[in-house]
Amino acid sequence: MPTRGKRYREAKARIEESDGPFNLREAAELVKATATANFDESVDIDLRLGVDPRHADQMVRGSVALPNGTGRDVTVLVLASEGKQAEAEEAGADYVGLDEYVERIQNDNWLDFDVVIATPDVMGQVGRLGRILGPRGLMPNPKSGTVTMNVAEAIKEVKAGKIEFRVDKHGNLHTAIGKVSFDEDEIYENARAFMREVMRLRPPASKGLYLRSITISSTMGPPIAVDRSSVLSEAR
Structure with a gap:
């Protein structure tokens, strides 16, 4: 030692x-x-x-x-269908999208974010990332408020110190x-x-x-x- x-x-x-x-x-x-x-x-x-x-x-x-x-800047990735992406961008998410980010995480092991927020309707696709995000504590989960249709509020809470x-x-x-x-x-x-x-x-x-x-x-x-x-x- x-x-x-x-x-x-x-x-x-x-x-x-x-x-x-x-x-x-x-x-x-x-x-x-x-x-x-x-x-x-x-x-x-x-x-x-x-x-x-x-x-x-x-x-x-x-x-x-x-x-x-928390005293630090939090980088937020939002995985959502097109109907919620503009809301996420306006709320200050650092990365917003779906297919391209799912592929980057799967194929390139891209993890340049601190929190992932997802809407319930895309969890079928997001679920494929469980083996990568799960062990790192990054998998979206309804209990923690990171699987939600109210993405703007979720982003605000995370950025404020949740x-x-x-x-x-x-x-x-x-x-x-x-x-x-x-x-x-x-x-x-x-x-x-x-x-x-x-x-x-x-x-x-x-x-x-x-x-x-x-x-x-x-x-x-x-x-x-x-x-x-x-x-x-x-x-x-």
């Missing part, structure tokens, strides 16, 4: 010397103080959930509009909730909004401890363990 740099080690020592475990607001303050890179790092949140995603009734998947956005998330096969959930350039309140508010939605989506089939661990970190910084009980109270 490669040796961590001096700034990382100093940041890690600062966390270890602090009086943890931390609540969400304290973690928001600490993640800014321990960011180690010379660029505007993302603020990442990582959860370990007590679910077994091999069972469909324990899958945790959804979306949430972060109150302070994110999608999905638990992996090991029961872990990872996503970015902002940038270290955000102030502490903005990071805290985004983290709380995300956690509220994750808790709301707890599958009825999940037994025992649902939220097993939570950490917050910057892209290049050390993880900050967050007190589980404090998160449960703040996420209500």
Whole structure:
């Protein structure tokens, strides 16, 4: 395992010397103080959930509009029939079309976008992209609001900071909730909004401890363990 740099080690020592475990607001303050890179790092949140995603009734998947956005530009591809394409273009989609983009993804493995929005009437064609988009978390889905006839509203929400998330096969959930350039309140508010939605989506089939661990970190910084009980109270 490669040796961590001096700034990382100093940041890690600062966390270890602090009086943890931390609540969400304290973690928001600490993640800014321990960011180690010379660029505007993302603020990442990582959860370990007590679910077994091999069972469909324990899958945790959804979306949430972060109150302070993500801090980055989101590239949106809209796959729609001609009747909805003008609406998508006017709403600010970066790429709009159908056949040509389905072919580019299938034949050229083209993936220069962050979110795919599709109308229900073209899902027969879009479904062929499942093996490419699915593993990358890019497949449009009605539950996340990315399969809809109201493409303008979907584009607006995504551009404003709506994110999608999905638990992996090991029961872990990872996503970015902002940038270290955000102030502490903005990071805290985004983290709380995300956690509220994750808790709301707890599958009825999940037994025992649902939220097993939570950490917050910057892209290049050390993880900050967050007190589980404090998160449960703040996420209500």
